[in-house]
Amino acid sequence: xxxxxxxxxxxxxxxxSAPSGTGxxxxxxxxxxxxxxxxxxxxxxxxxxxxxxxxxxxxxxxxEEFLAKAxxxxxxxxxxxxxxYYGTPKEPVLQALDEGTDVLLDIDVQGADQIRSLEDPxxxxxxxxxxxxxxxxxELERRLRKRGTENxxxxxxRLHRAGQEMKRWRDFKYTIxxxxxxEDLQKFRAIMKAERYLxxxxxxxxx
Ligand code: 5GP
Numbered sequence: 606x607x608x609x610x611x612x613x614x615x616x617x618x619x620x621x622s623a624p625s626g627t628g629x630x631x632x633x634x635x636x637x638x639x640x641x642x643x644x645x646x647x648x649x650x651x652x653x654x655x656x657x658x659x660x661x662x663x664x665x666x667x668x669e670e671f672l673a674k675a676x677x678x679x680x681x682x683x684x685x686x687x688x689x690y691y692g693t694p695k696e697p698v699l700q701a702l703d704e705g706t707d708v709l710l711d712i713d714v715q716g717a718d719q720i721r722s723l724e725d726p727x728x729x730x731x732x733x734x735x736x737x738x739x740x741x742x743x744e745l746e747r748r749l750r751k752r753g754t755e756n757x758x759x760x761x762x763r764l765h766r767a768g769q770e771m772k773r774w775r776d777f778k779y780t781i782x783x784x785x786x787x788e789d790l791q792k793f794r795a796i797m798k799a800e801r802y803l804x805x806x807x808x809x810x811x812x
Contacts, residue, residue: 609811611811612807615727615731615806616705617702617733617806619642619710619797620717620732620735621711621712621734621737622711622712624763626745626752628783628786636790637709643701643708645698645709645711648666648680648694649690650666650691651665651689671692678695680692681698681719681720681723682719682723684715684719687762687766717776717777718776720734721734721776730805733778734778735778735793736776736777737781737783738771740782742764742771745764
């Protein structure tokens, strides 16, 4: 009898960035319903929103705790967003990629820049960065107001920042023009599927 063959591969690092209010959190929540990857839980110094859980949405830290971790080199990247620190814990990401498990990072454009400039060959090979483009700033404002978690001044700041971030879409390997929740999910899933079949990621093993 001929031996059986099986494909194995290393993990993929999916990075998703989008201006605040685009629907990225909803997209990530939907993707997480089919958990064929691990979602990287970031550390942040902002306070939890109603319903958010420590260890599920974020690890909520004090500024001192956050900066101590940063000094110890425990973050793959970190940045200040809307006046708070956010960072990606390094160890769980590297471990998952080594084990062949895919990882999803929901981080801002500055964080994506930092990941893109990392020299670690494993990260460079694993990286697939995706930008979610809101249809228009008006639609983004509508979505932010509907969410109702920011006041007028915060909305103004977020829209200003969104305008800057939207100019950066070409830096990403993929760009999805945001439509309905369902459309965004299907488009993102299509990217995930195709990336998982890239020949260069595969090793053919016999058993
Ligand atoms: P929010 O406070 O609305 O949950 O997130 C604000 C922004 O911070 C979002 O754009 C989100 O993607 C980004 N963010 C969340 N975690 C991280 C992280 O670990 N690093 C960076 N650079 N940005 C993050």
